Amino acid sequence: MVHATAVPAFPVNQKVTSIIAGEAIAAARGGFDLQVICPATEEPVSLLREADPDEVELAIAAARNAFDHGPWPRMDINDRNDILHAIRDRLRAHAEELAWLEVLNTGIPLTHVRGQIRRMTRNFEFFAEVASTLSGEVYTQSRGYLTYVTREPKGVAALVSPWNAPLALSSMRIATCIAFGNTCVLKPSEYTPLAVARMVELMHESGLPPGVVNLVNGRGAVTGSALVGSADIDMVGFTGGTRTGRMIMQAAGANLKPCILELGGKSANIIERSADLDRAIDGALVGIYSNNGQQCLAGSRILVQRDVAGSFIERFVERTRKLRIGDPMATETEIGPLAYAEHLQRVLSYVEVARSEGGTVLVGGGRAGGFERGYYMQPTAVMAPSNRTRICQEEIFGPFATFQTFDTLEEAISIANDSPFGLVCYLWSRDLDAAMKVSRDVRAGTVWVNTPMVRDLRAPFGGFKQSGVGRDGATSSAEFFTELKTTTIPIDAAVLPRLGSGSGVHQ
Ligand code: NAD
Numbered sequence: 001m002v003h004a005t006a007v008p009a010f011p012v013n014q015k016v017t018s019i020i021a022g023e024a025i026a027a028a029r030g031g032f033d034l035q036v037i038c039p040a041t042e043e044p045v046s047l048l049r050e051a052d053p054d055e056v057e058l059a060i061a062a063a064r065n066a067f068d069h070g071p072w073p074r075m076d077i078n079d080r081n082d083i084l085h086a087i088r089d090r091l092r093a094h095a096e097e098l099a100w101l102e103v104l105n106t107g108i109p110l111t112h113v114r115g116q117i118r119r120m121t122r123n124f125e126f127f128a129e130v131a132s133t134l135s136g137e138v139y140t141q142s143r144g145y146l147t148y149v150t151r152e153p154k155g156v157a158a159l160v161s162p163w164n165a166p167l168a169l170s171s172m173r174i175a176t177c178i179a180f181g182n183t184c185v186l187k188p189s190e191y192t193p194l195a196v197a198r199m200v201e202l203m204h205e206s207g208l209p210p211g212v213v214n215l216v217n218g219r220g221a222v223t224g225s226a227l228v229g230s231a232d233i234d235m236v237g238f239t240g241g242t243r244t245g246r247m248i249m250q251a252a253g254a255n256l257k258p259c260i261l262e263l264g265g266k267s268a269n270i271i272e273r274s275a276d277l278d279r280a281i282d283g284a285l286v287g288i289y290s291n292n293g294q295q296c297l298a299g300s301r302i303l304v305q306r307d308v309a310g311s312f313i314e315r316f317v318e319r320t321r322k323l324r325i326g327d328p329m330a331t332e333t334e335i336g337p338l339a340y341a342e343h344l345q346r347v348l349s350y351v352e353v354a355r356s357e358g359g360t361v362l363v364g365g366g367r368a369g370g371f372e373r374g375y376y377m378q379p380t381a382v383m384a385p386s387n388r389t390r391i392c393q394e395e396i397f398g399p400f401a402t403f404q405t406f407d408t409l410e411e412a413i414s415i416a417n418d419s420p421f422g423l424v425c426y427l428w429s430r431d432l433d434a435a436m437k438v439s440r441d442v443r444a445g446t447v448w449v450n451t452p453m454v455r456d457l458r459a460p461f462g463g464f465k466q467s468g469v470g471r472d473g474a475t476s477s478a479e480f481f482t483e484l485k486t487t488t489i490p491i492d493a494a495v496l497p498r499l500g501s502g503s504g505v506h507q
Contacts, residue, residue, distance in 0.1 A: 010097045012104070016197045016217055017049045021062040022210030024201075025055065034190055034219070039107035039337040040328055040374045048193050050218035053226035056185070059214040060232050063156040063183040066211025073153045073181040077132050084128035084179060086206040088121045094202055095121075100329075101195035102167055107337040107375065108291055109328045116168040119455070120199070123171045126457045127179035130474045134180075134482070144492045151482040153181030155234030158227045158257075160220075160248065161196070162240040163189035163339050164294040164397075170196045173237045174203075176477040178212055185214045185233075187224050189240075191340050193217050220244060231255045235480070238262070239296075242395070242421075242466045249469070260470035260480050262296070262462060264395040265423030268416035269299030270438060272409065272429035273308050279450065280428035281315055284401075286452040287426055289323060289379050292336055293347075293399030296467075297446075297453055299426045301392055301419075302381075302403050303412050309405045313383075316401075317363045320379050325368045337375040338398060344375040347398030350391055351380065354402075358385040362403070387415045395421065409434050413441045422464025424448060445471070 015027035016036070027049060036046040051059070067073055072080065091098065098120075099113045106113075137149040159173040170188050177184045188196040200215045216223050228236050229251040236252045238245055239262040252259050269287050271280045287299030304312050328336030338344045344367075351365045364380030379399040384392050391402050406412040416425055416438075424446040427438045435449045445463045448454065455461065460471035470480055498504065 008100075010100045012046050012101070012194065013197065015047045015049055016193045018051045018055055018059060018217060019197070019200050019204070019215040020055075020059045021066075021214065022204050022208075025049070031055075032218075036105060036194060037191075037340065038104050039339055040104075042341070042373045042375070045104060046194060048190060048217050050190075051216035051223045052218075053222075056216050056223055056226040056230070057232075059185045059216050060156065060158075060227070060230050062211040062214050063185050064232055066209065067153070067156050067183040070183070070209055070211055072178070072183060072209050072212045075181070080179075080181070081128040081132055083207045084124045084175075087203050087208065088124045090202050090206040091117075091121050091124070091199065094198075098167060098195050098198060101198055102192075103328045103336075105192045105194040106163065106166065106339055107328045108165070108294075109330075109333045109336050111331055111333075112291060113167075116165055120167045120171040122457070123168075123175035124179075126474075127175040127477065130478060131179040131181075134478055144494070145488055145490050147486060147488040150485050150487065151180075151478065152485055154481055154483045155182060156232065157182055157184040157235050157237055157481070158230065158233045158252075159184050159186045159237045160224050160228065160240060161186065161188050163192040164291065164296070166192045166196045167199060169239045171199065172472060173239060174213055176472055177237060177481055180478060180481045182481055183212045183214075185216055185227055187216050187218070187227050190217065190219050190223075224248075225251060228252055229254070233257060235259070237480075245468070258480070260462075260472070261468045262472065263423075263466060263468045264397070264421060265296045265298065265463065265467050266301060266393065266395050266419050266421045267297060267299050267424045267426065267444065268412070268419075268442070269302045269426040270409075270412045270416060270428070271302065271304040271308065271312060272412070272427065272431060272434050273305040274430040274434070275308075275428035276430065276450075277308060277312060277315075277428075281312065281319060283426065283428060283450075283452045284316060285319055285323075288401040289320070289335060289399050290452075292338055293379070294339060294397050297424045298397075299424075299452070300396065300401060301387070301415075302401055303406050303415055304403065305412070306405045306407050309403075313362065313381075313403055317381060320363045320381060323379050325376055325378070335379055335399060338377055339375070341375055343398070344377055347377060347396055347400060350394075350396045350398075350400055351382075354382045354384070354389075354391045357389040357391060359383060359389065359391060359402075364399070387418050393419065409437060413438060416442045416444075420465060421467045423467035424453075426452065
């Protein structure tokens, strides 16, 4: 595979297999293989051996054994955190290798992926810190009794992650889970397994006990459903699409297993007339086109106040035309290819949907020219005739912005809320009242004012409505990934009825 740049290449595992109890399953074992494709060249770069339900069962058994009998849940927190810090350090030392594998497999530009790699290492560091500061509760109000509440690890987690930021999102799922003493089986996306598999290998090289993190690979309907439908897991952590989230919650619900679900979005980006419009344009471009437009938190519905809309949209379109589309390995590239062929076709199909709904294509609208191979798409923006169109209601998950105009802030808030999703909302404004109103009235898990995505791991992140169930974050992750236990001990001898003794109560 040849890329146009001088970025040094790293070895690619010729066949990615499950990692169970710290050991990679032999590639020679047979089974069903899927091709792993590089979206920039459309060439296969590796094979993925799909884990069948029996292999998934082995992985769950390894996680179960590590939880029920292994050192991890019982380890002194300082020792556990030493391992989490060793993982952080080893992943950092391999940052360029992981970034290269991630770019090769996802098509996300290298400079962006480097940021995600920093996020990956911070996930382990941060949740180690959270776990080490967890505390319980004590109650003494019932006279003569001491009641205390402790948090314990919850057990074995089934974790499922998507392809749009494999390392950042898989590491988030793993770190929030294992930092509290749990064990897990992770199934990453079948489209983008390469860097995640290497990350799991590196975690074991850092001293992680076998069975704490197990990896299975394969399609959602085969490997994923065997994992989340198992009665031997204790919880499910899922990041991915809303449709899949619904199926996963049903499967887990059949066994009464709790779920945390981070799902899709169709977030509004409100540009109010008082905004610093230069910054708002920068923010709107980053909001929709970074990560090749494939982000749950994209500001994909751009709402502009009518009196500033004309010049704002004109300038946005001009900047969109100048975006540097190209080899994702090149550090100057701003937009790379979409992740896989069917996804490109799906995103492109929304251009026709837009036209049929009366939308006007302002820029883009087709495959990007000048590339013999690769799933490249022109960054696209469409003027939408109404928010009640499919292009404004459905998550497109590509470099595809819709524009709408509004007159009053109340109207903008009502458009923002007219969505089945509620992940985030952006506001660009210098008006404090407007910021306070949007923060109060928009039904979304996160509101960003005058900034594109800033993720503070301390704060909860997750969605209202069909954007999710539960939250990631310091307190919320601790709540989801631990069980509460209440212990009551009398300080004085408890008053007990002496049943069957014929002598009343024991004082
Ligand atoms: P997807 O739902 O198609 O797949 C996600 C994962 O689920 C994959 O690993 C897939 O193999 C697995 N899967 C599919 N069917 C399954 C089943 N029946 N049982 C178990 N597992 C199954 O999502 P995607 O296309 O990989 O990712 C894009 C979606 O993820 C978008 O909707 C995006 O908004 C969402 N997302 C959300 C967040 C968030 O934090 N809210 C972050 C990133 C992505």
